Amino acid sequence: MRFSPDGTWLWDEDGFGMAELTIAPFFMRYALNEHYSGFTLPDAPEYARVKRYRDACLAHPVVRATGMSDEDFIKLYYDYSLGYGNGAVPEGEEKSSFDTSVPLAARAMPKTKRERWG
Structure with a gap:
């Protein structure tokens, strides 16, 4: 101000x-x-x-x-939302969200914490 x-x-x-x-x-x-x-x-x-x-x-x-886009950030930062970083693969996942082998546009939207754990 x-x-x-x-x-x-x-x-x-x-x-x-x-x-x-x-x-x-x-x-x-x-x-x-x-x-x-x-x-x-x-x-x-x-x-x-x-x-x-x-x-x-x-x-x-x-x-x-x-x-x-908002969607790109949500997909890219999925690992961080689960407490994982630096390319670590979260438990129950096959790849890190930082793995560039699948373009962001081709990825499914990640679940929210509530959807994942109830």
């Missing part, structure tokens, strides 16, 4: 800058919170600015140019 009290972007309305370039990848991963933990930003006035900032960052052409 101190740097741009009425604006969308951190510094001014000139738009996307280094701050947004730094934070956008975190916003891209919000899909993981929703899919695996059921968390979304609350629809409350105190979160309206964060939501507006996140939506503006995600809609920016620089971010869209990465080609990564």
